[in-house]
Amino acid sequence: MEERKLALKVDDKDNVATIFANGIINGTEVEIRDKKGDCEPVNVIGDVPYGHKIAVRDIQMGEPIMKYGERIGAASADIRKGEYVHIHNMVAMRGRGDL
Amino acid sequence: MKKENMAMDTFQGYVRPNGKVGSRNLVAVIPSVICATDVAQAICRAVQGTVGFFHHQGCCQLPLDLKRVTDTLISLGCSPNVGAALVVSLGCEGTDVERLVQQIAATGKPVEVIRIQELGGMSRAIQKGTDLAQKLVMEISGLQRQTVDISNVVMGIKCGGSDTTSGIASNCVIGYVADKLVDMGATVVFGETTEFLGGEHILARRAVGGENGPVGQKIYEIVRRMEERAKAVGEDMRGGQPTPGNIKGGLSSIEEKSLGAIVKSGHRPIQGVLEYPQMVTTEKGLWIKDAPGREPEILTGMAATGAQFLMFSTGRGAPQGFPSMPVMKICGNPNTYARMPYDMDLNAGQIITGQRSIEEMGEEAYALALQVLNGRMTKNEAIHYTSTMDIYCLGPVI
Numbered sequence: 001m002e003e004r005k006l007a008l009k010v011d012d013k014d015n016v017a018t019i020f021a022n023g024i025i026n027g028t029e030v031e032i033r034d035k036k037g038d039c040e041p042v043n044v045i046g047d048v049p050y051g052h053k054i055a056v057r058d059i060q061m062g063e064p065i066m067k068y069g070e071r072i073g074a075a076s077a078d079i080r081k082g083e084y085v086h087i088h089n090m091v092a093m094r095g096r097g098d099l
Numbered sequence: 100m101k102k103e104n105m106a107m108d109t110f111q112g113y114v115r116p117n118g119k120v121g122s123r124n125l126v127a128v129i130p131s132v133i134c135a136t137d138v139a140q141a142i143c144r145a146v147q148g149t150v151g152f153f154h155h156q157g158c159c160q161l162p163l164d165l166k167r168v169t170d171t172l173i174s175l176g177c178s179p180n181v182g183a184a185l186v187v188s189l190g191c192e193g194t195d196v197e198r199l200v201q202q203i204a205a206t207g208k209p210v211e212v213i214r215i216q217e218l219g220g221m222s223r224a225i226q227k228g229t230d231l232a233q234k235l236v237m238e239i240s241g242l243q244r245q246t247v248d249i250s251n252v253v254m255g256i257k258c259g260g261s262d263t264t265s266g267i268a269s270n271c272v273i274g275y276v277a278d279k280l281v282d283m284g285a286t287v288v289f290g291e292t293t294e295f296l297g298g299e300h301i302l303a304r305r306a307v308g309g310e311n312g313p314v315g316q317k318i319y320e321i322v323r324r325m326e327e328r329a330k331a332v333g334e335d336m337r338g339g340q341p342t343p344g345n346i347k348g349g350l351s352s353i354e355e356k357s358l359g360a361i362v363k364s365g366h367r368p369i370q371g372v373l374e375y376p377q378m379v380t381t382e383k384g385l386w387i388k389d390a391p392g393r394e395p396e397i398l399t400g401m402a403a404t405g406a407q408f409l410m411f412s413t414g415r416g417a418p419q420g421f422p423s424m425p426v427m428k429i430c431g432n433p434n435t436y437a438r439m440p441y442d443m444d445l446n447a448g449q450i451i452t453g454q455r456s457i458e459e460m461g462e463e464a465y466a467l468a469l470q471v472l473n474g475r476m477t478k479n480e481a482i483h484y485t486s487t488m489d490i491y492c493l494g495p496v497i
Contacts, residue, residue: 051262052349096335
């Protein structure tokens with residue numbers, strides 16, 4: 001059975017979804033699935049390892065990154081829909097010495 | 100059906116003289132200071148049925164830390180999985196050995212003490228200690244388990260070696276079990292104050308008395324303390340939290356790690372905050388222990404709480420355990436479970452692959468927890484992966 005390439009969006013307020021599939025490379029189509037099970041296909045931008053996140057919409061630099069319906073940091077660059085989101089384009093806002 | 104339900108509400112435990120109930124029946128060998136560790140280790144090797152608390156503290160520390168170390172060792176000795184204790188003192192340590200011995204003895208369990216300097220050195224201390232430890236084992240090893248109500252359970256919970264499956268699978272399973280145990284009148288304790296950062300408002304709102312009550316405010320305070328401690332040395336937590344392993348697993352910030360981590364505490368009201376060395380009170384329900392996330396320190400903190408077992412969620416595959424407290428590994432990542440089946444007790448990765456629901460895995464975890472309370476070994480216990488312990492101190496070594 002072919003592994004389903006799912007990106008789970010766990011709260012309606014989220015602007016990222018987590019991919020639980022292997023072999024996701026630039027251009028792979030995945031299904032963004034929300035809590036209700038509604039799906040939307042998107043082409044991934046970047047190579048995304050298992051358990052990592054993609055943007056479910058365009059996010060501007062400085063905007064909060066939302067997961068679990070809560071703020072998990074801020075975008076440190078403009079992020080396009082489908083793009084890989086991790087420490088290269090988002091930053092933590094807590095536990096820092098400079099804020 | 101009724102019989103089955105009744106069986107679910109009890110477990111077989113060792114009832115201590117003070118009424119506390121253990122899931123194990125061990126003789127604890129407790130060095131009062133790191134300098135007594137070699138002697139304590141030799142005694143443990145020689146005598147079956149013993150476990151050692153091999154920490155690295157107890158001398159040349161600030162008074163507040165010396166008290167903290169003494170208090171933590173007392174709580175470990177008083178914890179119900181310990182049936183008797185042998186304190187191994189050097190003779191010139193900073194901890195309060197008299198208080199340590201007295202307070203453990205006050206629970207009614209047999210306690211012995213040896214002093215290395217007084218006995219004339221290591222070899223004599225080992226000989227004397229071995230004889231005493233053997234005597235203690237003979238004294239308690241015939242004790243029979245008794246049927247007790249599930250409300251006697253104290254479960255510790257923790258997640259370690261987290262990745263993004265932890266917050267979506269294994270922590271949800273533990274949260275399910277936590278709610279179930281609290282609803283049956285038992286006690287559940289979670290900690291990892293560092294991993295409240297970014298999620299503290301959610302926890303504070305769940306405090307008895309609300310966000311602005313004393314418990315809610317205490318939750319904000321312990322998080323502030325932890326954050327300030329990192330800033331006080333001119334550093335921030337990034338680079339330390341999330342850990343390199345967390346980042347490789349897809350966690351991008353401490354906030355993301357925290358929000359996934361607090362899921363494991365379930366949904367019930369938070370009764371209060373326990374200081375690191377403190378044991379649970381007579382009040383049941385869900386509690387917070389103010390402890391950092393690193394395994395040796397929090398496992399010790401949870402055992403000191405009086406937890407008879409701990410449910411440990413992991414994604415990347417944290418395999419370690421504690422000397423006196425069984426540690427059940429609930430693995431959220433199906434790939435990790437497939438790679439490490441001899442270390443992981445339960446495959447909650449079946450939630451990620453869509454084979455099982457959170458509730459189904461939660462019931463399975465609960466059933467396994469009852470077996471562990473009854474004496475079934477966890478995987479780490481069976482292979483002696485049990486020495487992850489140390490005591491969380493606040494000040495410098497001086």
